[in-house]
Amino acid sequence: MDPTRLPDGLAPWAVRASDSRGRLHAEPGGGARSPFQRDRDRIIHATAFRRLQYKTQVFVYHEGDHFRTRLTHSLEVAQIARSVARELALDEDLAEALALAHDLGHPPFGHAGEDALDAAMKPYGGFDHNAQSLKAVTLLETRYAGFDGLNLTWETLEGLAKHNGPLRRPSPYIVEYDRLHPLDLTTHASAEAQVAALADDIAYNNHDLDDGVKAGLFTLEEAATLPLVKTAFEDAKRQHPTLPKDRATSEVVRRVINAMVNDVVAETRRRIAALKPASAADIRAHDRPVVAFSDAMMEANNELRAFLFQRMYRHWRVNRTTQKCKRALQVLFSLLHGEPRLLPPWWQEKAGDPGSQAAARAVCDYLAGMTDRYALEEHKRLTDPTIPG
Template identity: 45%
Template sequence: MDCAPYASDPATSRGREFPEDRGDVRGPRSAFQRDRDRVIHSISFRRLRHKTQVFVAPDGDHYRVRLTHSLECAQIGRTVARALRLDEDLTEALCLAHDIGHPPFGHAGEAALSAATEKQGGFDHNAQTLRTLMRLDSPYCSHDGLNLSWEVLEGLAKHNGPVTEPGWALAELDAAFPMDLAEFSSLESQVSALSDDIAYDNHDIDDGLRAGFLHLDDLLTLDFVADQWRAVEARFPNALRERQLRELVRGQIGLMVNDLIQNTRENLEGVDSIDDVRSAGMPLARFSLEMAEQERKLKAFMYDRLYYHPEQINTSERARDVVARLYAAYDQSPADLADGWREALPENQPERARYISDFIAGMTDRYAIQECARIYDKVPEGLRNV
């Protein structure tokens, strides 16, 4: 497919941090296709299958985890990118990689690491994504990291928009391979960020309903959801309730995707290059004002009814305790670190704290639970609420 003039072009990529011998390129792939494939084949991507999305270490096979969320995000991202004539491979790579820096137990684990390393600069999962891909996940003989293209790295760095005050991790990486942090990112990056929102806004509803933490009557207090539900009932009046609920979620995703495509197309009128995108002074890929307001209300509802549900808060507190105890154990007794990690533990701060954070951030939920049980001779309780 021919891409639009405002799309990112792999043929004019700003390159990679470490030069590569083009003689060993495997297959006829563009730079962005190779980036996507490197992410998919990485250890850090595989670990996402056992990392929290909403529910901590869920027993149920049907609940989403970071891996399935990332795949769903990528599907939405490719759909939008194709409609807008953007580079689908770059969009997909960004969607697949955007959550790689999450520690075990999601935001609960991040809060624990942030508190433990506050005096050493703290912990940020988005910066940790870059740190993991550029330094920690290193399968190649010639360089550290996956050596992804500049466009992937800058898109991940600006997942939440331009960065004017980067933390220590992102600042270090930017000094080594400048990513123009204060500028707006590519349209592919902007689309990947909104695809993330669309995916978790709606799929978290699906999981919340399945777990019994959310109830349809409460959801219907939102006009956006109520309109979709009435349409589902009118179209499928005799369908089972469970199927109607799945249709509700699908319908909302479709509505948000179509709104994003239409509004972005209108914003792109007169935009002739990627330089125009970066200098626009605002993101050009965005919802309409009406949809943005509906999405804001939906997010507020989800925080109130699901993310801050009493059972979720209780489980999150237990998860934070596990991560805090692991950090304390490794700091006080380096022998508890895994082989290959204990030998290189720095003596001085802040390197020591950041090194321990790297180790913990790479853990899955279940490995963190196992490690805590091994070190403290007691299996942590209350870490599964579904």
């Protein structure tokens, strides 16, 4: 038997469903499903999760059927998170639930939408998609008779709030929710949440590498000037010298993902061996994450991110779309904040007086929940007199 695993198959420092701090609203047990399996299932059935299908990763939905969306990104993050959690003897269901939920708060149009809402909400505390994800699962989802939100376990909510580390200056909604249901914001999250965060980085950079080549923003050979990609590129060419270009890209990306995953597992094991944690509490109390890249892989990942920033996220074609999308959200926010009676009835009740803080928050929640497609249609309805409202 693996000495790092207890009889239940998990490491001593893994989160255990049997030790869960429970839910804000008490519920009967889930039968054969663990609390974290129930969390995962509730997330998958949530309206906010379905909307991710038509939310931008980099390319707006109409720019191509094969580019990643927030939904396919979340599924790829979940696959990587589950694989890493299994290798490290952590709770796979908790890691998967966090991976599936981590982008539920993203507005339409990707980071362009987030920038637009953050600027519009600056007088009211700004906008942060991590806080909006927490808000989606604790308030905005309206599926259950006994409570707002999904009533997820404390461990899932904690991981959503601080999967990127302790929160020294939390967003207004996280502060508000923490008063009701304390999430220990000043400590690190569980190892499972840290796995989900690293899986996000791995999936994000690699599928953007894949999509960038397929969109013609740069070539695979140009990306192969980066040491990490070069190693994968040369290995793929050596094993398959006559491989067509489209398959070559996929072969390179899968090798880069594999290298990153192996590095995370090895570095995490090294940190665990040094820390010798006896429980999940020791992971949370540690002064730095235990799930991490090695220094060498962190440098390689940063080089890849910098390459993508210059060659993809700031490409002139992407810039054009970004500016148009930001402008659309800015116009929508201005119109609806100034005249909340333009909102659907349910949102009007939340908004209150024109120009108020309550109106700003209601409009922000309304816009953040939109898909790219719905936001563009709403913009037309509110700005084009020839289109019925």
